[in-house]
Amino acid sequence: MVDGSGRGRPRSESARAAVLHAVDDLLVEVGYAALTMKGIAERAGVGRQTVYRWWSNKAEVLYEASAIDARHELSVPAGDDPREGLKAYLDALVAFLSRSHAGAAYRALMGEAQHDADVAALLASRDILGESAAAVVEEARRASGTTLSQEQATALLIGPPFFHILTGRSADAIDTEQLADQFVRALNPPGT
Amino acid sequence: MVDGSGRGRPRSESARAAVLHAVDDLLVEVGYAALTMKGIAERAGVGRQTVYRWWSNKAEVLYEASAIDARHELSVPAGDDPREGLKAYLDALVAFLSRSHAGAAYRALMGEAQHDADVAALLASRDILGESAAAVVEEARRASGTTLSQEQATALLIGPPFFHILTGRSADAIDTEQLADQFVRALNPPGT
Amino acid sequence: MVDGSGRGRPRSESARAAVLHAVDDLLVEVGYAALTMKGIAERAGVGRQTVYRWWSNKAEVLYEASAIDARHELSVPAGDDPREGLKAYLDALVAFLSRSHAGAAYRALMGEAQHDADVAALLASRDILGESAAAVVEEARRASGTTLSQEQATALLIGPPFFHILTGRSADAIDTEQLADQFVRALNPPGT
Amino acid sequence: MVDGSGRGRPRSESARAAVLHAVDDLLVEVGYAALTMKGIAERAGVGRQTVYRWWSNKAEVLYEASAIDARHELSVPAGDDPREGLKAYLDALVAFLSRSHAGAAYRALMGEAQHDADVAALLASRDILGESAAAVVEEARRASGTTLSQEQATALLIGPPFFHILTGRSADAIDTEQLADQFVRALNPPGT
DNA sequence: GTATAAGCGAGACGGTACGTCTTGTCTTGGC
DNA sequence: GCCAAGACAAGACGTACCGTCTCGCTTATAC
Numbered sequence: 005m006v007d008g009s010g011r012g013r014p015r016s017e018s019a020r021a022a023v024l025h026a027v028d029d030l031l032v033e034v035g036y037a038a039l040t041m042k043g044i045a046e047r048a049g050v051g052r053q054t055v056y057r058w059w060s061n062k063a064e065v066l067y068e069a070s071a072i073d074a075r076h077e078l079s080v081p082a083g084d085d086p087r088e089g090l091k092a093y094l095d096a097l098v099a100f101l102s103r104s105h106a107g108a109a110y111r112a113l114m115g116e117a118q119h120d121a122d123v124a125a126l127l128a129s130r131d132i133l134g135e136s137a138a139a140v141v142e143e144a145r146r147a148s149g150t151t152l153s154q155e156q157a158t159a160l161l162i163g164p165p166f167f168h169i170l171t172g173r174s175a176d177a178i179d180t181e182q183l184a185d186q187f188v189r190a191l192n193p194p195g196t
Numbered sequence: 197m198v199d200g201s202g203r204g205r206p207r208s209e210s211a212r213a214a215v216l217h218a219v220d221d222l223l224v225e226v227g228y229a230a231l232t233m234k235g236i237a238e239r240a241g242v243g244r245q246t247v248y249r250w251w252s253n254k255a256e257v258l259y260e261a262s263a264i265d266a267r268h269e270l271s272v273p274a275g276d277d278p279r280e281g282l283k284a285y286l287d288a289l290v291a292f293l294s295r296s297h298a299g300a301a302y303r304a305l306m307g308e309a310q311h312d313a314d315v316a317a318l319l320a321s322r323d324i325l326g327e328s329a330a331a332v333v334e335e336a337r338r339a340s341g342t343t344l345s346q347e348q349a350t351a352l353l354i355g356p357p358f359f360h361i362l363t364g365r366s367a368d369a370i371d372t373e374q375l376a377d378q379f380v381r382a383l384n385p386p387g388t
Numbered sequence: 389m390v391d392g393s394g395r396g397r398p399r400s401e402s403a404r405a406a407v408l409h410a411v412d413d414l415l416v417e418v419g420y421a422a423l424t425m426k427g428i429a430e431r432a433g434v435g436r437q438t439v440y441r442w443w444s445n446k447a448e449v450l451y452e453a454s455a456i457d458a459r460h461e462l463s464v465p466a467g468d469d470p471r472e473g474l475k476a477y478l479d480a481l482v483a484f485l486s487r488s489h490a491g492a493a494y495r496a497l498m499g500e501a502q503h504d505a506d507v508a509a510l511l512a513s514r515d516i517l518g519e520s521a522a523a524v525v526e527e528a529r530r531a532s533g534t535t536l537s538q539e540q541a542t543a544l545l546i547g548p549p550f551f552h553i554l555t556g557r558s559a560d561a562i563d564t565e566q567l568a569d570q571f572v573r574a575l576n577p578p579g580t
Numbered sequence: 581m582v583d584g585s586g587r588g589r590p591r592s593e594s595a596r597a598a599v600l601h602a603v604d605d606l607l608v609e610v611g612y613a614a615l616t617m618k619g620i621a622e623r624a625g626v627g628r629q630t631v632y633r634w635w636s637n638k639a640e641v642l643y644e645a646s647a648i649d650a651r652h653e654l655s656v657p658a659g660d661d662p663r664e665g666l667k668a669y670l671d672a673l674v675a676f677l678s679r680s681h682a683g684a685a686y687r688a689l690m691g692e693a694q695h696d697a698d699v700a701a702l703l704a705s706r707d708i709l710g711e712s713a714a715a716v717v718e719e720a721r722r723a724s725g726t727t728l729s730q731e732q733a734t735a736l737l738i739g740p741p742f743f744h745i746l747t748g749r750s751a752d753a754i755d756t757e758q759l760a761d762q763f764v765r766a767l768n769p770p771g772t
Numbered sequence: 773g774t775a776t777a778a779g780c781g782a783g784a785c786g787g788t789a790c791g792t793c794t795t796g797t798c799t800t801g802g803c
Numbered sequence: 804g805c806c807a808a809g810a811c812a813a814g815a816c817g818t819a820c821c822g823t824c825t826c827g828c829t830t831a832t833a834c
Contacts, residue, residue, distance in 0.1 A: 011807070053810090
């Protein structure tokens with residue numbers, strides 16, 4: 005028994021999959037603003053109540069549909085050279101934010117979080133970007149002997165390309181190798 | 197005469213002011229999501245058509261209502277010490293993004309721009325953050341002799357606190373003096 | 389000016405007519421139970437809000453759509469012979485209740501009134517059957533010198549065929565001439 | 581064994597009783613319109629399928645729940661005086677239609693039958709009112725030597741108070757003694 | 773001074789999503 | 804094989820907002 009009692013008809017896995025698939029398709033086709041719970045249900049061939057039963061709003065459906073992809077796309081294999089590891093991570097980050105479906109979902113949710121506390125809480129429950137950067141940031145902090153916290157160092161690494169892309173600038177103008185260098189320099193303790 | 201012919205009743209300045217005032221109040225009271233053209237018109241005591249006649253959507257009204265405040269809040273007087281100038285700018289930026297009404301409007305619009313091309317174009321028409329940083333970034337670039345473009349340097353300065361705040365972290369954890377130092381170090385050419 | 393202020397767009401007479409026409413058609417096509425406000429709006433090519441703006445529920449729309457027809461169908465020209473007047477009225481009544489569209493609407497509303505106080509109040513606002521019988525009943529009362537009130541006499545006249553039809557019996561079995569005779573006999577004061 | 585096979589779990593008498601009890605309570609509490617199969621099942625503490633297994637709709641449940649009470653309330657002991665028998669029956673009829681729970685159920689079902697053929701068929705399967713009146717009407721026909729059929733005579737007796745109550749008039753205004761007299765007069769052959 | 777024209781508040785219009793409700797069916801495990 | 808629980812697809816409920824439209828009124832310039 006998965007749920008508490010085991011009584012009643014169990015949740016339909018096929019309905020769940022259909023909804024997640026539908027929301028993914030619809031985000032690409034009509035965009036976030038035109039994404040509606042009604043539309044999701046109809047596209048998935050599912051009753052509206054079934055969608056509402058398991059997710060409160062379109063943000064939750066979208067989050068569940070994209071979180072796994074997001075984590076996957078942002079995970080880079082650990083390499084030998086820390087500098088290359090940073091560059092590889094930044095490449096993945098830029099690709100995710102500017103070209104991936106899951107990244108489009110993330111940007112939409114990030115945007116919604118600016119004016120919807122529920123969505124903000126949803127995103128805060130799993131710091132996808134911070135987690136994805138954890139390994140390379142940790143390694144860089146260790147290597148540099150910086151006094152910066154993990155959080156501060158993460159903002160230093162992700163912040164510049166994040167700002168660049170979210171303010172609508174072209175991702176092509178980003179030089180990840182240079183960003184990695186700048187990050188390392190910024191990390192070094194002032195005295196050295 | 198402002199418009200071509202000058203014929204007909206001229207635009208009511210009081211209606212315009214009432215709308216801009218109403219949108220400001222409503223953003224604070226009900227939030228961006230619950231902000232509606234209908235609500236704005238009713239709050240302003242104005243016909244709905246009057247709002248639609250001059251702005252196409254709530255984002256445009258909000259932009260016009262907050263852009264002037266935004267520019268004002270982000271302008272810092274030039275000082276003698278460049279390092280202090282950077283810190284003063286970062287302080288203003290953090291205050292704007294995390295505590296100001298105009299900043300709340302900016303974050304809402306920035307979020308909406310992630311999934312609405314019209315809003316993205318609206319924000320792109322005036323790069324408020326980039327402009328506000330132009331003077332201090334320019335000065336820092338000149339002083340450091342960096343090869344970075346103005347755009348790249350701007351992302352380096354604004355990116356970290358921008359990421360920090362837009363991903364929902366507390367603004368209190370931001371140390372602007374440290375950020376200024378890191379920015380200067382990152383800016384220095386590799387060879388020096 | 390018809391309404392209080394004369395301000396705002398006036399009510400659309402074509403929308404009103406389309407709704408009343410649609411409800412009439414739909415009652416015949418799908419029956420009262422399957423009649424819905426949504427269906428009426430769609431059939432009329434009208435927004436749902438427009439229906440709700442002017443009528444609270446399907447009973448009100450149906451009532452307005454059928455009341456005029458009902459009154460028309462139940463009005464019989466006054467004749468010379470009272471006995472023939474009674475028969476003519478009963479014929480009209482039986483035809484109305486058992487074969488007319490407006491009568492089907494009336495039966496549906498009468499039924500709904502049994503378990504919906506709003507509909508009961510709606511029907512009570514205009515006693516269509518009682519009014520239609522008023523003239524012949526009045527004449528019969530005058531001629532017979534009965535002590536019965538108008539209301540009691542009306543129930544005596546309408547009751548038997550009303551019961552017959554509303555309890556699902558065939559209208560063909562009704563002998564209106566005989567009913568008229570019985571009504572006159574029942575009306576006579578006991579002592580005569 | 582009641583059913584053919586006797587295999588499987590037998591029908592739960594307690595579930596049946598709980599459903600009939602629940603529907604009775606709910607009719608009084610929320611009225612016919614708000615009575616739902618779902619609500620009945622929940623109130624009875626019974627699975628919805630169990631309700632659907634034995635009754636097809638709320639009308640059937642309600643009919644079964646009230647038919648026995650109805651017959652009981654409408655049966656009047658035969659007396660010596662036919663005139664008093666008629667009055668006693670009319671008193672029971674008026675009380676039933678205007679004040680009894682079972683009568684409220686009957687009026688609701690009668691109303692529903694005006695626009696639901698299934699409910700009409702259900703009511704037609706057992707002519708509760710006609711049956712209850714059979715004895716007194718039969719006796720009156722025999723005594724008067726009328727040529728009227730049992731059905732016609734029944735309509736003559738029940739029709740007036742039936743019309744009065746179902747069209748929403750007050751039951752207090754009904755004078756059953758007078759109605760009995762009128763019925764007897766109407767029944768008499770024209771020639772006598 | 774009298775057209776002509778455009779802006780004004782009000783509010784109805786056709787559409788459509790919202791989140792909730794009930795429908796009748798289906799699918800569990802337990803009795 | 805009946806039972807309670809509860810998920811399922813379907814679709815109506817009444818409300819809200821969308822962007823457009825049609826009113827009568829007001830306030831300008833242009834003739």
